[in-house]
Amino acid sequence: MKIYEFAQAPNCRRVRMFLAEKGIKMEYVHVDIGKGENLAEDYRRRDPNAKVPVLELDDGSHIAESVAIQRYFEEMHPEPPLFGRDAKEKALVEMWTRRGDFNMMFNVGMCFQHTTGFFSDRMRVFPEFGEESGKKAVQFFSVLDQHLEENRYLVGDYFSVADIGMLCSLDFGKAVKLRPDPAQYPNLVRWREELNARPSASA
Template identity: 40%
Template sequence: MKIYDYGIAPNPRRVRIFLHEKGIEAEYEKIDIRKREGRTEAFLEKNPLGGIPVLELDDGTCISESVAICRYFEALHPEPNLFGAAPGEIAEIDMWLRRIEMYLMSPAGLVWIHGNELTAHLLEQNPGTAEFGRARTYYFYDILNKALEGKEFLASDRYSIVESVALPTLDFITTLVGVPYKAEHTNIKTWHEMMSARESANA
């Protein structure tokens, strides 16, 4: 099996961080999204949406979406458990995964698409949409900062897939998208520094 990957993209990085935390080695093949290699006919056969990462199994089955790929490896290698053990922990991890996707990545994505010069060639940008996304991102930063009060990890008392997903998401938003958290978001800053210091952050 192998994983179609692109180094700086946040979604493939989620999988690499997760696998590193679990001690799993994988084969990777680069898909250069800047050259639109994800839009070739051959790659669209693997993922009709053209996105990465994609896990291709030995029988040719292709699994896309970063969390789905991580779930596959969690099922193959249950330890260390990163998706939760007790019912409450499983539910909180799932809750925060959805929150990171819906209330952080999605609004920041509006800024990326409608307010960043790197994506200006893709469509007619709408500055109002970008500002809406920026405001909603800061709204969620406030919620996230409060949730991290006195905590080392977001969804549990130990490292989970939430950290594997949230770190590259936050890195992408604060750098490439250009929506950094504010000085008063001290809990986010502390969490961000701790997660960035882990060996897996460089996977």
């Protein structure tokens, strides 16, 4: 079993952090997306979308998409549970995971793709769209800060996969200078610092 990844990518980090929380050791294979190694035909057989990460199972089959990979390991290694412990918690974890993907990861990702030039050799970029996406991510800081004023984690006092995904998306914002100001977003910064102090955050 192995995972194909580009370690600096936020969705790869969220899988690494998840596996570290589970105590699961994994073989990682570096795929240089900067050089376009993920666009090669043999890689597209693993994932037609040519994204990272991709999990390769021992039977040769593949699972792409970071949350799908996390769900696989949650089923195989249910302790500690990171997708929720009862019906309500599972629903809230799913809700915050989707909020994180739509409001943070998508917008930070679009800001990165359209303003840094990292992918300008293989896609048409729209800097104005990238800048607007960055502004939308920053607007979401206020939503998170207000929520975290009364909650230790995204789902009350329960640390979950939703926190992992949101943290990795938020931290990736550093690549495009999207960082929460401690004076303006003290609760969000407190949450981020607490999560980054976990051993899994540096996995």
